[in-house]
Amino acid sequence: MSTVVDERLKRLRRELDDHTRIADRLGLDLERPLRSLNDGYPENAVALVGKLTEKLLKELWRHHGVEGDPSTKALNDLVKRCRPYIRSSTVLDALDDIRRLRNRSTHDGYDISDEDGLLAVRRLVDVLVWFTDTGSAALLGGEPDVAPEVAGRCEFLAGLHVTLGYRQAKRFVLSPDTVYLLFCRESGMRLEYVELMLSRDADDLGTVLTSHGGELLRTRLPKLTRFVVVDDDGGTPGALHQLLGTDFRIVRYDGFLDTIVNLDTHLAGLADSTAPDTTPAPRTPVVATVLTTDPHTGEAAVTDSGDAAGLVADLARGSANVLVTGRPGSGKSTLLWALAADPAIRRFRFYFDLGLKPKDEPFSEYAARLLAPAMASDRSRAYDLFLYLIRSGTALCVLDAVDEGVPEPSPTGFLRLFTDLSAVLSAESAVVMSSRVSFLADSPQVRQLLDSGAGRSEQLVEQMYANGVDPSRVPHFHVVRLAEPAATPLERRLTAELGLPPGQPLADILGTHLTRTLTEQGRPELEQQLPATLGRAFLADRTVFSLLDLHRELGAEAFTEGRLDPAACVLAPLLRPAGPDHVAFVHSAYQELLAARYLSDPAHLAATANLSDDVFLTEQVRAFLASPSGAGRDDDEDGGLVRDDCVLPTGAYLVGPAERLLIRRIERPVRFDRRAVTVARYRRFLNALEADGTSRWDHPDQPANVTHRPWTDRLRHPDYYENPFYDDHPAVCVNWWSAYAFAAFEGKRLPTSLEWEAAARGADGRLFPWGDVPDSGRINCADAWVGHPVVTYQAWYEDFAGDAVRRAGATPADERPGNRSPFGVLDMVGNCWEWSSTTLDDSAEAVICGGSYDNPMRAVQTSTKGVYRKRGGSNAVGFRCVQDIDPADASTTARAGTATALAEGTTA
Numbered sequence: 001m002s003t004v005v006d007e008r009l010k011r012l013r014r015e016l017d018d019h020t021r022i023a024d025r026l027g028l029d030l031e032r033p034l035r036s037l038n039d040g041y042p043e044n045a046v047a048l049v050g051k052l053t054e055k056l057l058k059e060l061w062r063h064h065g066v067e068g069d070p071s072t073k074a075l076n077d078l079v080k081r082c083r084p085y086i087r088s089s090t091v092l093d094a095l096d097d098i099r100r101l102r103n104r105s106t107h108d109g110y111d112i113s114d115e116d117g118l119l120a121v122r123r124l125v126d127v128l129v130w131f132t133d134t135g136s137a138a139l140l141g142g143e144p145d146v147a148p149e150v151a152g153r154c155e156f157l158a159g160l161h162v163t164l165g166y167r168q169a170k171r172f173v174l175s176p177d178t179v180y181l182l183f184c185r186e187s188g189m190r191l192e193y194v195e196l197m198l199s200r201d202a203d204d205l206g207t208v209l210t211s212h213g214g215e216l217l218r219t220r221l222p223k224l225t226r227f228v229v230v231d232d233d234g235g236t237p238g239a240l241h242q243l244l245g246t247d248f249r250i251v252r253y254d255g256f257l258d259t260i261v262n263l264d265t266h267l268a269g270l271a272d273s274t275a276p277d278t279t280p281a282p283r284t285p286v287v288a289t290v291l292t293t294d295p296h297t298g299e300a301a302v303t304d305s306g307d308a309a310g311l312v313a314d315l316a317r318g319s320a321n322v323l324v325t326g327r328p329g330s331g332k333s334t335l336l337w338a339l340a341a342d343p344a345i346r347r348f349r350f351y352f353d354l355g356l357k358p359k360d361e362p363f364s365e366y367a368a369r370l371l372a373p374a375m376a377s378d379r380s381r382a383y384d385l386f387l388y389l390i391r392s393g394t395a396l397c398v399l400d401a402v403d404e405g406v407p408e409p410s411p412t413g414f415l416r417l418f419t420d421l422s423a424v425l426s427a428e429s430a431v432v433m434s435s436r437v438s439f440l441a442d443s444p445q446v447r448q449l450l451d452s453g454a455g456r457s458e459q460l461v462e463q464m465y466a467n468g469v470d471p472s473r474v475p476h477f478h479v480v481r482l483a484e485p486a487a488t489p490l491e492r493r494l495t496a497e498l499g500l501p502p503g504q505p506l507a508d509i510l511g512t513h514l515t516r517t518l519t520e521q522g523r524p525e526l527e528q529q530l531p532a533t534l535g536r537a538f539l540a541d542r543t544v545f546s547l548l549d550l551h552r553e554l555g556a557e558a559f560t561e562g563r564l565d566p567a568a569c570v571l572a573p574l575l576r577p578a579g580p581d582h583v584a585f586v587h588s589a590y591q592e593l594l595a596a597r598y599l600s601d602p603a604h605l606a607a608t609a610n611l612s613d614d615v616f617l618t619e620q621v622r623a624f625l626a627s628p629s630g631a632g633r634d635d636d637e638d639g640g641l642v643r644d645d646c647v648l649p650t651g652a653y654l655v656g657p658a659e660r661l662l663i664r665r666i667e668r669p670v671r672f673d674r675r676a677v678t679v680a681r682y683r684r685f686l687n688a689l690e691a692d693g694t695s696r697w698d699h700p701d702q703p704a705n706v707t708h709r710p711w712t713d714r715l716r717h718p719d720y721y722e723n724p725f726y727d728d729h730p731a732v733c734v735n736w737w738s739a740y741a742f743a744a745f746e747g748k749r750l751p752t753s754l755e756w757e758a759a760a761r762g763a764d765g766r767l768f769p770w771g772d773v774p775d776s777g778r779i780n781c782a783d784a785w786v787g788h789p790v791v792t793y794q795a796w797y798e799d800f801a802g803d804a805v806r807r808a809g810a811t812p813a814d815e816r817p818g819n820r821s822p823f824g825v826l827d828m829v830g831n832c833w834e835w836s837s838t839t840l841d842d843s844a845e846a847v848i849c850g851g852s853y854d855n856p857m858r859a860v861q862t863s864t865k866g867v868y869r870k871r872g873g874s875n876a877v878g879f880r881c882v883q884d885i886d887p888a889d890a891s892t893t894a895r896a897g898t899a900t901a902l903a904e905g906t907t908a
Helices: 002-024 033-037 042-064 073-087 089-105 114-134 148-163 200-212 236-243 251-258 263-271 309-318 333-343 363-374 379-391 411-418 444-450 456-468 489-498 506-520 525-527 530-540 547-554 590-601 601-607 619-626 678-685 735-744 755-763 780-786 793-799 803-807 886-897
Strands: 169-174 176-185 190-199 226-230 249-252 288-293 300-305 321-324 349-353 395-400 430-437 478-483 575-577 581-583 650-655 662-666 671-672 833-835 845-849 864-870 882-884
Touching: 002 033, 002 042, 002 114, 002 249, 033 042, 033 114, 033 148, 042 073, 042 089, 042 114, 089 379, 114 148, 114 169, 148 169, 148 176, 148 190, 148 251, 148 379, 169 200, 176 200, 176 590, 190 200, 200 226, 226 251, 226 530, 249 251, 249 803, 251 263, 263 349, 263 363, 288 309, 300 309, 309 321, 309 333, 309 430, 309 478, 309 650, 321 333, 333 395, 333 430, 349 363, 349 379, 363 379, 379 395, 489 506, 506 590, 525 530, 530 547, 530 590, 530 601, 547 581, 590 601, 590 619, 601 650, 601 662, 650 755, 662 755, 755 845, 780 793, 780 803, 833 864
Parallel strands: 190 226, 226 249, 321 430, 321 478, 349 395, 395 430
Antiparallel strands: 169 176, 176 190, 288 300, 288 478, 575 581, 650 662, 671 882, 833 845, 845 864
């Protein structure tokens, strides 16, 4: 063994000697791994460290009453289940390293080096240091002479200083209510000390000091390191001063943290950067709908609350996690700021606006950057301190605008975000997040994460485990959806400030504010530049700007007298600080309005579609585009936007779910069937089939033994294809291969899923073919059959899956003329899913679009997609066809479309 290794072994042996109390209590032989290393068997040392760690974690398991029997658990399971009860990130990292080394050593042929063995022992020491230096009863067993409340406080304060890099030098139990602690750390060439005398009250402390002659804190240590921490500092402060001298501070226990980090400074600094509608408390009660999940049964329930602020405050006082959702301006930030500003909610409170976090900056770095100015010293440990307080179970962490902090609005982006926040989400403290409704609450992937039921995929569970998130503990989120009144708090405030008549759309209110601000600043002409600069920047995911950026993009005239100062910018009333010399809009809706104005130019929309796939739109940008006036529009009453020729022109279209809106181009015009293929039309195809049920129009890759005759044994009505009563109903129980062959039979094809969605949404990307306002009278879906909105799966199961599902079914393809797209195509959402020609990773499956009669309305929008096996046949799946049009003839064909009956599927 080398001299260097030998010296390291001696040092580790000395450090392990400091933890004999834990070793004696749990029967641990801490010397054995060192002997194995000394004898040249590092693999045995790693295995022994793993065994010792298992014993430690089993004791921790029992101490905290974790459900189950730890005696049969392996190291991986023990680490997973004990993780939520460990406050120290250093200990968690050490456990992960031990587990990794142990797992490596179990693989045959893997060479375990001396360095691996030394690392395993070093990480074991890191685990032991925490529990020894904090005096944790979890492994040390506790001190019988100390009152439990005092012991708990000693452990908390000790953990606080260990987190900041100190080690415990001395600990004296002076009475059941009074303990002396001394901490020390190396800072360069100096030694820094902190002395604490912790007591329940001043009288007991005075008695203890009198009995010791008042000498305990009269040392030669550096000044300003001595604290007397008491509950009641108003008892006999004069007497304490006489006993102790002058080199100490008397601090209440609840206020001791202020000597390390000033959370009031942290919150006050953020107050300056919050939106103008973010006041310390909501002006009027906000009505909310609350979605909760029973942690035992997994069943969801929906209730109404007349006071969202009071409801969220009550949840935050416990260990509840809350997701507050609502449309822009609904008061989410107001509610969350009031929560963080209220000292009665939680002992420690943190507020982070993720809308200001750069997308490429990890949350740990962002949080540390915001907290560092509030640290009294050693700012490099700001995030470690934050995590310690979060894991202590005494903190509230407010994460505002989570939807704006996601790296990308996709399932992958969701998981990356939650991975980044995993240390916070898996803690014992309360976490309150805010997001727009469409981004999180309506995302199936994130609902799986927020719900505690069995809907989580195995892949998601493994990703959560791999990133330190225990799925059994993360989280039981309560979803609080703020109501959508006639006017949101933002709209009401701006309407009053601007003197506008009530009931104005949000787009008009924000536009008036922009215009008036620039006019008052004497620069009204700048408004024409904003869409191409700040609006386009929003599409490139730029929401924070340096003053130099604004000067460069808007020109010197955007600053009064050319001064590069936030107050001198002509947009100053609409901006908020976002770091040194950086600003952002006071509300993202302003920049979203500018983005919508930019995209309203067809040339800009087309140019944006040609950019990379990383360009996403928010739901609010789409809403502004779909309804520039800000109101939900019924385009049946707007003849300028409605065509009736069923032709989808070339151009750029908004597609995708609300959390991942994209702009995509249609390169060739196509004419859609006005209606889904009906039984009568499909019957003509049946009459042209070969004897074996195939045809000469079959797909070249069609598998053997596929017949184009419907699955009569699956039909809800056996005579569906024979009874003339059903002639106008959609052709269902038809597989994808049959739909393909039928389209070829008529000289057509199946639409791609992109074409289908573009035809349903129109140029403005509406949520429903008729507009953005839900209307169960226009659509065949579960809500229409039960007579009220269906919100949760349990509600669907109870209200629809019984009697309603027996009554429900597909209805005639032209029964609902109000369910019409801007191009004249009928019944594209609800009634029946429709096959598309698009396949994904599995060539045996194809994308289906639009939802069906047995889905709730929230699942039958123009962006609704699903995947179904190509050989499948269902009463809820039909199809329609499209016909390619020569681009040169597209305009002529389009004009003639309503006058010429090209096919039954195209004419009304």
